[in-house]
Amino acid sequence: xxxxxxxxxxxxxxxxxxxxxxxxxxxxxxxxxxxxxxxxxxxxxxxxxxxxxxxxxxxxxxxxxxxxxxxxxxxxxxxxxxxxxxxxxxxxxxxxxxxxxxxxxxxxxxxxxxxxxxxxxxxxxxxxxxxxxxxxxxxxxxxxxxxxxxxxxxxxxxxxxxxxxxxxxxxxxxxxxxxxxxxxxxxxxxxxxxxxxxxxxxxxxxxxxxxxxxxxxxxxx
Numbered sequence: 298x299x300x301x302x303x304x305x306x307x308x309x310x311x312x313x314x315x316x317x318x319x320x321x322x323x324x325x326x327x328x329x330x331x332x333x334x335x336x337x338x339x340x341x342x343x344x345x346x347x348x349x350x351x352x353x354x355x356x357x358x359x360x361x362x363x364x365x366x367x368x369x370x371x372x373x374x375x376x377x378x379x380x381x382x383x384x385x386x387x388x389x390x391x392x393x394x395x396x397x398x399x400x401x402x403x404x405x406x407x408x409x410x411x412x413x414x415x416x417x418x419x420x421x422x423x424x425x426x427x428x429x430x431x432x433x434x435x436x437x438x439x440x441x442x443x444x445x446x447x448x449x450x451x452x453x454x455x456x457x458x459x460x461x462x463x464x465x466x467x468x469x470x471x472x473x474x475x476x477x478x479x480x481x482x483x484x485x486x487x488x489x490x491x492x493x494x495x496x497x498x499x500x501x502x503x504x505x506x507x508x509x510x511x512x513x514x515x516x517x518x
Contacts, residue, residue, distance in 0.1 A: 325496055327449055330458030333409040333489035342455050343412060343488075350448035355440035357428030361420075362441040362483075365474050367413035375473035376415075376465065376485065377407045383464045402503055405462045410487030415470060416445055417480035441483045448486075458491035 312320075347364065355361060367373055384404060391399045407413070418441035420434070430436050449459045467482040501507055 323450060323453055326494070327453050328458070328491075328495060328498065330460045330487070330489075330491045331403045331406045331499065332492040333406045333411065333458065333460075333487065334492050335409065335411065336490050337411045338457060338489060342457065346448060346451045346455060346457065346488075349451035350444050353440070353444035353447040355425075355443070356430045356436040357425030359422050359425030359428075359430070359437060359440065361418045361422045361424075361437040362444045363417040363419055363476070363480055365415040365417065365476060367415055367474065372473050373407070373413060376413070376470060379466050379469040379473070380405055380407055380462060380464055383466055387464055398503070398505060402500070402505065404464055406460045406487040406489070407462060409492075410460065410489045412488035414448075414486040414488060415474055415476075415482065416441060416484040416486060417471075417476060418483050419477075419480055421479075438481060438483055445484050445486070452488065456490065457488060460487040461485070462487060 351360070353362075367376070388396065388399050418438045420437060422437070445461075452459050462485045465482070465485055470482050470485060471478055471480065495502065498508070
């Protein structure tokens with residue numbers, strides 16, 4: 298495509314008001330799903346989600362994410378055991394009404410979700426040759442989180458839900474999945490079709506904590 302100056306370059310896309318409205322809807326309906334239907338996610342659908350997620354930005358174009366698709370039942374059982382052990386420890390940190398409320402929360406869909414994805418970040422990938430991360434090496438993990446968010450949004454466009462399970466022992470997960478011990482576990486994701494749809498976060502519905510206004514998190518200097 299040639300622009301008005303005669304440069305043979307592809308012009309930037311123009312997003313319509315309708316698209317921007319739909320994008321806002323996508324963001325508002327991106328929820329952390331813990332209740333899944335048993336229906337499998339078709340292979341082509343999962344492939345599209347992963348392909349779009351791989352378009353996420355990364356420091357120095359390093360693409361440090363390593364995605365492990367966990368299908369083996371023995372390995373899944375080990376993950377569930379890690380969650381149950383860590384969740385019991387976490388529950389012990391809360392007393393009284395907060396402790397009672399914590400034990401009522403559903404904090405994972407590990408047993409129901411048809412797809413398990415373990416997301417690791419490689420701390421020193423060859424790709425990128427170290428560009429942009431010498432002063433802040435943690436940007437590699439941040440890049441992997443960016444990929445996870447992109448995956449989450451891509452999944453929603455397919456009607457698929459995602460739940461992030463963080464109540465896990467990273468060492469146990471790494472051992473159970475038999476991956477490079479130098480990889481850093483960033484997220485363990487449950488993926489599947491939601492059993493129910495809600496626009497408000499589950500933790501708000503469970504009265505755990507309400508969202509705070511954006512103004513309370515803006516700092517001006």
